[in-house]
Ligand code: ADP
């Protein structure tokens with residue numbers, strides 16, 4: 001029954017995974033020690049109870065044994081709770097550090113999924129350890145007291161795991177399906193929320209709501225099926241255990257009547273027999289609560305950690321003297337066959353202003369993102385002076401950036417501009433807004449602004465960081481009216497004056513401000 005996963009943490013078809021987590025070895029050893037103590041107390045308790053019933057022992061002793069078991073249970077539960085808390089924390093950070101392709105699935109895993117690991121670690125795992133120790137101790141004791149009963153128990157005990165595995169095989173498929181549906185639901189829901197504006201615009205929000213509802217119904221169905229199987233299997237295990245105990249009890253009763261066994265031994269057998277089946281039965285029922293956690297644990301242990309990043313500790317070189325060079329940079333986005341840019345070479349001298357031109361989709365924004373350090377080259381590298389960009393800490397303090405589609409947070413315009421410099425005073429912000437020709441009230445919610453206004457909020461942000469020696473500017477493709485366009489261009493010119501710059505120029509208006517034009521794609 002105990003089917004340990006092979007090295008590497010894969011757990012297909014297993015019912016027990018000892019997770020490879022900090023402290024898990026100690027946890028399992030502690031559980032084994034506690035289980036051994038429990039086994040001793042089980043024997044002692046049965047012995048004392050039998051003695052009590054035959055009149056050779058006072059009541060206090062069995063009660064003390066019972067109290068001892070309660071104490072052990074309490075210790076075991078607190079140890080388990082503490083380990084589960086630290087394990088969940090570790091698993092969460094492991095998920096967050098991993099390369100997952102869907103943020104929605106990651107969210108489901110970090111929130112709900114990892115909580116499901118709790119019942120596995122605190123309930124099922126300790127129960128499995130008990131199942132391996134208590135029945136063994138009982139069997140050894142009964143071999144000494146009454147060999148026939150010991151043989152009957154040894155013969156029927158494996159029936160419980162066999163039935164549990166048979167039912168479990170069915171459950172496993174169910175829980176995996178339930179989990180799969182839940183992560184897909186989470187992923188889809190997040191995508192829908194992110195794209196809500198677009199969906200409403202194209203009148204697709206209703207259809208999406210229907211899809212989410214359908215997925216929720218499927219998930220509810222799968223959950224009900226899992227529960228049904230769980231209840232049914234609990235019943236089956238109960239039945240097997242009860243019949244097995246009857247197989248032990250009836251012969252002992254008969255032998256007691258014909259005098260071939262004494263009363264104390266018969267009582268010991270009757271008291272110990274249920275104890276032999278109990279841990280396995282409990283493990284069987286706890287398995288269903290733990291099955292989801294087991295699936296999650298399996299998934300998390302299979303996640304690949306992102307490649308460890310290079311030591312980031314070098315201070316940025318002085319951009320007044322250091323050139324920025326892209327050396328054979330290729331960027332492949334996940335899920336895309338064609339690289340967004342291929343073997344791209346570019347050197348930006350100190351103080352030089354370079355314009356990137358090229359058709360839409362040529363990879364201009366990607367080049368900017370690579371220089372920003374937000375997109376890592378799949379091949380090639382970026383160097384600033386002699387230093388690889390990946391090794392530089394605080395690179396973003398050297399630059400100011402205007403993205404193609406500025407993102408505004410749900411706060412006032414002033415707060416949105418302040419993103420660039422948390423210490424900026426209101427006067428600084430007003431000055432930056434004026435320089436960006438942004439003529440809206442600073443208290444308005446940023447989300448209400450038009451695309452031209454958003455563009456100028458982004459410019460104001462960039463202007464707030466006047467001291468940054470490098471400007472990265474992704475000129476908007478959105479069609480602005482002539483007046484707005486002139487305002488944006490004027491502000492862009494102010495931003496570029498006297499800086500090293502890399503800009504995407506969709507229109508020729510900014511080209512006179514630049515020293516060199518590079519075609520992408
Ligand atoms: P440009 O700015 O020149 O219009 P981009 O750099 O935005 O071009 O995009 C270059 C290519 O990479 C396009 O085919 C685009 O669809 C793809 N691309 C851009 N960003 C992503 C992304 N995050 N994931 C996948 N593909 C992307």
Ligand code: MG
Nearest residue numbers: 364365366404
């Ligand atoms: Mg672009």
